[in-house]
Amino acid sequence: MTVTSLTNSFAFALGCIVPAPEIQLFCATVSLSMFLDLYFQVNINEDYCSQFVASFWATVIAIAFLIVYCYFAIIGIQALDTNVDGKMLLPPNSQSLEGIRIMNELIWPDYLSINYIIRKPPNFSDPIEYRNFTLMIKEMEKAENSLGSVATMHWVKDYLRYLANPDATKLDVIFGIPGAEVNGTTYMENGLDMSQFDFFINTEPYTAWKVGTHYVRDSQNRVVITSMLLIMGYNGTTSLSDKAKLLRSCREICARYTQYDMIPFDTDTELIDIILAVPSTTFNTVLFTFGSIGAVCFIFSLNIGASILAILSVVSISIGVVGFLQYWNCFLDPILMVAILMTAGLSIDYTVHIIFHYMINDHTDTVERINASFGACALSMLQAGISTFLIMFPVLFAPVEIYAVISKAIILTVICGLLHGLFIVPTFLSALPNCLTNCWPNCYAKR
Numbered sequence: 041m042t043v044t045s046l047t048n049s050f051a052f053a054l055g056c057i058v059p060a061p062e063i064q065l066f067c068a069t070v071s072l073s074m075f076l077d078l079y080f081q082v083n084i085n086e087d088y089c090s091q092f093v094a095s096f097w098a099t100v101i102a103i104a105f106l107i108v109y110c111y112f113a114i115i116g117i118q119a120l121d122t123n124v125d126g127k128m129l130l131p132p133n134s135q136s137l138e139g140i141r142i143m144n145e146l147i148w149p150d151y152l153s154i155n156y157i158i159r160k161p162p163n164f165s166d167p168i169e170y171r172n173f174t175l176m177i178k179e180m181e182k183a184e185n186s187l188g189s190v191a192t193m194h195w196v197k198d199y200l201r202y203l204a205n206p207d208a209t210k211l212d213v214i215f216g217i218p219g220a221e222v223n224g225t226t227y228m229e230n231g232l233d234m235s236q237f238d239f240f241i242n243t244e245p246y247t248a249w250k251v252g253t254h255y256v257r258d259s260q261n262r263v264v265i266t267s268m269l270l271i272m273g274y275n276g277t278t279s280l281s282d283k284a285k286l287l288r289s290c291r292e293i294c295a296r297y298t299q300y301d302m303i304p305f306d307t308d309t310e311l312i313d314i315i316l317a318v319p320s321t322t323f324n325t326v327l328f329t330f331g332s333i334g335a336v337c338f339i340f341s342l343n344i345g346a347s348i349l350a351i352l353s354v355v356s357i358s359i360g361v362v363g364f365l366q367y368w369n370c371f372l373d374p375i376l377m378v379a380i381l382m383t384a385g386l387s388i389d390y391t392v393h394i395i396f397h398y399m400i401n402d403h404t405d406t407v408e409r410i411n412a413s414f415g416a417c418a419l420s421m422l423q424a425g426i427s428t429f430l431i432m433f434p435v436l437f438a439p440v441e442i443y444a445v446i447s448k449a450i451i452l453t454v455i456c457g458l459l460h461g462l463f464i465v466p467t468f469l470s471a472l473p474n475c476l477t478n479c480w481p482n483c484y485a486k487r
Contacts, residue, residue, distance in 0.1 A: 049074040094470035102467040113363030120366040123281035128441040148277040156270040159301040164232040191273025195249040202240045234263040284315040322377045329384045345476035357387035360456040379449035390457030393417040406470045
């Protein structure tokens with residue numbers, strides 16, 4: 041075995057001198073893998089590994105590792121941002137990337153308008169209702185990132201200008217030529233004079249409000265506004281994540297003024313709703329996945345201790361993957377949500393096998409049980425993990441970022457899964473009394 045491995049390793053190593061870089065990389069990889077295979081075959085002692093895993097110091101190291109591991113993972117989860125980035129779906133040479141950059145870096149940070157659809161406007165002729173509506177607008181203009189009254193648009197502001205200067209021409213309005221001052225105090229005390237509304241709404245340039253302002257006449261031939269549009273400006277938005285936070289705060293304001301039945305609207309509302317729903321959907325789905333894993337483990341093992349250990353190991357792996365993805369410049373979106381669900385499904389493979397083989401072997405000594413479990417599945421677990429890692433590693437450099445995100449999640453699953461399957465779980469299995477880790481007498485036939 042030694043002669044064969046060394047000769048093959050040296051033979052492939054000679055291929056590194058060829059001029060083609062692709063062949064150099066291939067030969068170097070094969071040569072190194074053969075040498076490492078020989079090294080591990082000769083030096084790794086399963087009995088020594090089993091004795092260490094079953095020792096008191098291994099338990100101490102495992103607990104200390106889990107504390108540090110969970111600490112940084114939980115910090116990563118808390119810092120994980122929720123966003124949807126269209127750039128992830130586009131190749132690097134796409135012209136759409138420039139459009140996304142312009143929106144995120146130039147337009148939204150300077151000005152972003154949110155349209156409020158008011159389906160139950162107040163009675164503007166009533167001074168109390170009119171004052172309350174005006175106070176609401178002033179409160180909204182004081183919100184974070186609001187541009188204030190200079191960026192607020194609704195028909196009432198133009199109507200007050202019209203009442204102050206009914207003879208102003210279209211050019212006067214457009215170019216801001218001053219006329220008589222708007223006296224809003226009178227209308228605050230007495231309510232708006234709606235008798236001139238028909239003339240206002242049919243006068244240029246105020247006819248633009250016909251689209252966003254609907255009205256009828258009551259039995260006394262008075263104008264009653266049935267729905268209207270309120271447009272407010274904001275700045276400081278640099279991504280869909282920021283826009284989602286802004287829209288959520290807008291909805292909170294609308295929820296405090298239910299009498300107006302207001303709805304904030306933006307062209308990205310559907311995407312924003314997805315962004316806002318991703319955290320809760322991910323949590324609920326992952327929670328259901330953990331419960332399903334625990335139920336299946338209990339059905340096949342009939343051992344509550346082993347089932348709890350399997351669930352906790354999957355939870356630990358998933359927490360690590362999600363938390364460390366944040367350090368790898370990932371954010372929570374529908375793509376990562378799917379990757380997290382894949383992680384939960386894949387991680388069970390790295391823990392349930394070692395638990396199963398530990399339970400069904402006939403040994404009573406802890407070291408012998410660990411050794412038998414390693415002999416049954418450790419090599420296949422390593423092979424599966426390393427092969428998965430090697431397959432997914434090149435995907436990290438894919439030009440479309442969506443593939444790289446999935447690759448990152450799977451690679452972290454492999455790393456965390458192997459750590460748990462080959463060290464953490466066996467260590468805790470050996471620390472538990474045999475009465476908690478024995479298989480139910482009739483669930484499997486003894487070998």
